[in-house]
Amino acid sequence: MTRLTILEYPDPRLRTKATPVAEVDARLRTLIDDMLESMYVAKGVGLAATQVNVHKRLLVADVSEEKNTPLVFVNPEVLSREEIGTMQEGCLSVPGFYEDVNRAHRIRVKATGRDGKTFEMDAEGLLAVCVQHEIDHLDGKLFVDYLSELKRNRIRRKLEKDQRQRVTDSAPGRAPAF
Ligand code: GNR
Numbered sequence: 001m002t003r004l005t006i007l008e009y010p011d012p013r014l015r016t017k018a019t020p021v022a023e024v025d026a027r028l029r030t031l032i033d034d035m036l037e038s039m040y041v042a043k044g045v046g047l048a049a050t051q052v053n054v055h056k057r058l059l060v061a062d063v064s065e066e067k068n069t070p071l072v073f074v075n076p077e078v079l080s081r082e083e084i085g086t087m088q089e090g091c092l093s094v095p096g097f098y099e100d101v102n103r104a105h106r107i108r109v110k111a112t113g114r115d116g117k118t119f120e121m122d123a124e125g126l127l128a129v130c131v132q133h134e135i136d137h138l139d140g141k142l143f144v145d146y147l148s149e150l151k152r153n154r155i156r157r158k159l160e161k162d163q164r165q166r167v168t169d170s171a172p173g174r175a176p177a178f
């Protein structure tokens, strides 16, 4: 298993629009398994391929308490949306920030599974929100895009600063900071 690196906002690669998956083959199944492992390690409830710099229409999720219900959605499509509501969202690509976003809290979604078979399912609550959040990633969209420009800029500047600090910390010859 390989732990994949998760891109962080404002990395421009997060703006890439993903293209449909042609076939669920062995290589794609390996990517699916690596994405699930990376999601569990990062303690996320979902992960889109875009976040690991693979621009294919694929997402994984697990909203179960016990973290034993992995879900795989290849070429996902939302067929219907109901019950718009507000949920506080976070994102592994926007670490440390949690903000309210309005989305449908009930959806019907169609996708292809890890077995290559197409399926439809009804999702509600966190799963419904998560699937829409992940499909946004596949379209190059982030939850911060729903916030005010003021909030988005504050988040961007803080993350840019954190990212610069990590580069400085890892520079050769740098003594560990206390
Ligand atoms: O771990 C995650 N939690 C979450 C909470 C509310 C709404 C959406 C999410 S998805 C997020 C993981 C992530 O960034 N997926 O892209």
Ligand code: NI
Pocket (backbone or CB within 6 Å): 090, 091, 092, 093, 133, 137
């Ligand atoms: Ni996200």
